[in-house]
Amino acid sequence: MATADVSVTDNRDTTTSSGYKSRKYILGVIVAALALVPVLQWQTTNNLNFWLNLLIIIFLWITMSTSWNIIGGYAGYISLGHNVFAAIGGYLAAMLLLRLDIPVFVTAPFAGLVAMVVGFVIGLITLRVRGPAFIISTIALVLVLRTIIDNWDFLGGVRGLTLPLIGLDVQLVKIPFYYAMLLVALLSIYFSYWIRHSKFGLGLRAISQDEIKAETAGIPTKMYKVLAYAASAFFIGVAGALWSQYVTFVDPGTYLIILFGARPVLMTLLGGKGTVAGPVVGAALVILATEFSESQFGGTELNVIGVGVVMIIVLLFFPDGLVGSLRRAGRLPALLDWD
Amino acid sequence: MSLLEIDGVVAGYGRGPDILRGVDLTVEEGEVQCIIGPNGAGKSTLLKTIAGLLRPRKGRVVFQGEVLNGLRPDQIIRRGIAFLPQERSLFPDMTVLENLRMGGYALEDKSLMSERIEEAFAQFPILKERYKQKARTLSGGQQQMLVMGRALVLRPHLVMLDEPSLGLAPQIVAQLFEIVRGFKDQGMTVLMVEQNARQGLNCADRGCVLDLGQRVFDGPADGILDDPRIQELYLGTQKKAETS
Amino acid sequence: MIADLPQIIVTGLALGGLYALMASGLTLIFGVMRIVNLAHPAFIFISAYITWKLFTDLSIDPLVALAVTMPVMFVFGMIVYKLFFAREADNPRYIEITVLTTFALALIIEGVLGFIFKGTVRSTNPPYSQQAFFIGDIFLSRAQLYAGLIGIGLIAFLWVILQYTRIGYAIRATTQNRSAAQVVGVNVERTSMIAFGLGVAMAGAAGSLFSFVFTFFPGGHWEWLAILLALIVLGGMGSLPGAVIGAYLLTIASVFVNDQIGFKWGPMTFFLALFIVLMVRPQGLFGSKIEAT
Numbered sequence: 001m002a003t004a005d006v007s008v009t010d011n012r013d014t015t016t017s018s019g020y021k022s023r024k025y026i027l028g029v030i031v032a033a034l035a036l037v038p039v040l041q042w043q044t045t046n047n048l049n050f051w052l053n054l055l056i057i058i059f060l061w062i063t064m065s066t067s068w069n070i071i072g073g074y075a076g077y078i079s080l081g082h083n084v085f086a087a088i089g090g091y092l093a094a095m096l097l098l099r100l101d102i103p104v105f106v107t108a109p110f111a112g113l114v115a116m117v118v119g120f121v122i123g124l125i126t127l128r129v130r131g132p133a134f135i136i137s138t139i140a141l142v143l144v145l146r147t148i149i150d151n152w153d154f155l156g157g158v159r160g161l162t163l164p165l166i167g168l169d170v171q172l173v174k175i176p177f178y179y180a181m182l183l184v185a186l187l188s189i190y191f192s193y194w195i196r197h198s199k200f201g202l203g204l205r206a207i208s209q210d211e212i213k214a215e216t217a218g219i220p221t222k223m224y225k226v227l228a229y230a231a232s233a234f235f236i237g238v239a240g241a242l243w244s245q246y247v248t249f250v251d252p253g254t255y256l257i258i259l260f261g262a263r264p265v266l267m268t269l270l271g272g273k274g275t276v277a278g279p280v281v282g283a284a285l286v287i288l289a290t291e292f293s294e295s296q297f298g299g300t301e302l303n304v305i306g307v308g309v310v311m312i313i314v315l316l317f318f319p320d321g322l323v324g325s326l327r328r329a330g331r332l333p334a335l336l337d338w339d
Numbered sequence: 340m341s342l343l344e345i346d347g348v349v350a351g352y353g354r355g356p357d358i359l360r361g362v363d364l365t366v367e368e369g370e371v372q373c374i375i376g377p378n379g380a381g382k383s384t385l386l387k388t389i390a391g392l393l394r395p396r397k398g399r400v401v402f403q404g405e406v407l408n409g410l411r412p413d414q415i416i417r418r419g420i421a422f423l424p425q426e427r428s429l430f431p432d433m434t435v436l437e438n439l440r441m442g443g444y445a446l447e448d449k450s451l452m453s454e455r456i457e458e459a460f461a462q463f464p465i466l467k468e469r470y471k472q473k474a475r476t477l478s479g480g481q482q483q484m485l486v487m488g489r490a491l492v493l494r495p496h497l498v499m500l501d502e503p504s505l506g507l508a509p510q511i512v513a514q515l516f517e518i519v520r521g522f523k524d525q526g527m528t529v530l531m532v533e534q535n536a537r538q539g540l541n542c543a544d545r546g547c548v549l550d551l552g553q554r555v556f557d558g559p560a561d562g563i564l565d566d567p568r569i570q571e572l573y574l575g576t577q578k579k580a581e582t583s
Numbered sequence: 584m585i586a587d588l589p590q591i592i593v594t595g596l597a598l599g600g601l602y603a604l605m606a607s608g609l610t611l612i613f614g615v616m617r618i619v620n621l622a623h624p625a626f627i628f629i630s631a632y633i634t635w636k637l638f639t640d641l642s643i644d645p646l647v648a649l650a651v652t653m654p655v656m657f658v659f660g661m662i663v664y665k666l667f668f669a670r671e672a673d674n675p676r677y678i679e680i681t682v683l684t685t686f687a688l689a690l691i692i693e694g695v696l697g698f699i700f701k702g703t704v705r706s707t708n709p710p711y712s713q714q715a716f717f718i719g720d721i722f723l724s725r726a727q728l729y730a731g732l733i734g735i736g737l738i739a740f741l742w743v744i745l746q747y748t749r750i751g752y753a754i755r756a757t758t759q760n761r762s763a764a765q766v767v768g769v770n771v772e773r774t775s776m777i778a779f780g781l782g783v784a785m786a787g788a789a790g791s792l793f794s795f796v797f798t799f800f801p802g803g804h805w806e807w808l809a810i811l812l813a814l815i816v817l818g819g820m821g822s823l824p825g826a827v828i829g830a831y832l833l834t835i836a837s838v839f840v841n842d843q844i845g846f847k848w849g850p851m852t853f854f855l856a857l858f859i860v861l862m863v864r865p866q867g868l869f870g871s872k873i874e875a876t
Contacts, residue, residue: 078683132619132820133816133861135682136816136861137857137861139805139808140812140857140861141858143809143854151848257802262686265686302698304693305691305695305698307687308688308690308693308694311690312687315684319674319680
């Protein structure tokens, strides 16, 4: 029994097939196309702000779910409260903007660092427990922070903080956010990809399969978990900071509700937990579906129901998510096989 | 017709490989049969499959002429097969008396149950002394007595024991095999798996050797004990300490 | 200031019974199935809304409505179990899947309640909800007293079921050692279903009482989730007496915080207690370790 056969497989034996060769170029074209979308702003008489906004939201959630996937997917520690890091980033950037007049584009990386440090400290405390105890502790964390912010007038209390618009006209106002969010999303995906293929990532996946065996195999599980938790906080903090000025407010009712914490979990599950592409696919699908249903039916109740129903269907019938299920069936297109 | 007939049974855990690879085995009414074999031979898996905790992938388990495949464990126990697993399957926060009552859970007749509990107390006075104590506070030997007492309450047609001597002190092991013989005297048929092969076979009427998921030998217990090939392959020259 | 102490204790004791009832089903369900039922407060809210509907449309007293909500929620609970949890028993990702399933259920319930009843803050107001007793200077709301006493009464009833009936033996056996229960002939699937139903029936009873003691709106259950989790984590998850003791301790503590520090910090008592107990002593006062292997 003492043998440490942590069976983490690497599914890269198909890399040679033709789909994989062209993958790099196709992905490059997609990124280039995304980078060029704002240019069309000058080509059309109607501005593209609706589409830019939609893409910004998708980039935001890709960042959220991709980052969440590092601890929740690779390491298997389900956090229902990663929105605390978005709140930390958002509030920090908002305060620096309001008090010191530093734009969020400057403070966002700093907000990410702070979120990461806070994540490290919280991780040291909460990752000593696992299973249901850990999951519950992440909910407790959200509510503790929410109660503090609700009652802290310095941070605006329940009403939150209102931020000024950046001084650009309506044609241009979304563009800096578009590029910033796109950059953050791409970096977070690359970061996730890099972790997935590192020794560190291998260790995390061993932890998610059998922590005790991973420990006996010589993996410093404790430190790995805490680092994964902190790493997952970084880009969420950055995105939270950008988001605060994009929507021109931060308040506990937006950042610190359970639904915010649940969304990255849903997206990652839907797309495929523990895969690189899964959270990206999941985030895009959930946002498109949500925006569609909001424009068609309005009302947030239906959205809440929708999130719940999709989540249950995925859990009961496709626990490996889209990417995972397709791979299991051997039908995952090379374009989406980033693992 | 034999009491229990195992017919080409293939079984394993979850999506894992086959542990039992086509086992044939018969248990006759009223005998004590002891299954021996090396670790990983599938001895426990076989008992679990008969008890309904695992479903056979192939083959049949036939008890008193009825095919048991696909029945739930609680349905199988109602047909008269009790299984005492390796890990002492007690309810730690229940009292000794409550544990004995759980032993009779499958009995319909409650007055019969209290009668049998009294009989169990008569056979194991230590349990009577401690009937109000929680099971977790008993010593290892006492816990095994409680497990045996529970089997007495149900008094199944066939009782299956998985390594009953595991982790017990030598003098208690001797006492334990007495109790197993006692089961036979009370009209029960016994199918037992023992790592402690010599003592197990000494206590048994018939023996069976399982290796790599298949039956490789069976016959009268003393015949197995004397067979030089089996001695060399499965009994060792001396009794070995068990590992699991 | 500490002259308020008798008042604090009386209020805490009265409310504690209701809190304990709300938590009892949660701890039962965890004990038997190792499911952390994040939808438990949402179940309580379903019952509170049914009670509210019966009260406003048919003027049925919430205490009478209890006779409706308990059996309805019992059946509802068994159906939920059959639909979502019965097939998961052998899943290697059991904990993750079940927790997230209850989470999704809570979202669906929140959405459905919002859809039917809108976001308005509701409560029932039977006559006793505005009345109170005075014992010297001590004020005791009749609503809280009734809810507390009935809560404790129902927990005692549940305890008797667990301790003395056949299904009670089966439930306790399954809680303590699932495989051993199977081996002595307990149908653990059916037992789990009934236990889940019983736990949800307790939530049903709690919802009827809740409706005249507290106010509720569809999204309000999350806060209660953390409160209830705090009670059972402190008492030890899976332990019924633990839930009762946890409920009284934390209720009194939160009433004390309300009184001494400020009303808005009361809930923080539960959230912090939850966090600290999980980190320092995850098995709580009476439970066994809740970490999964």
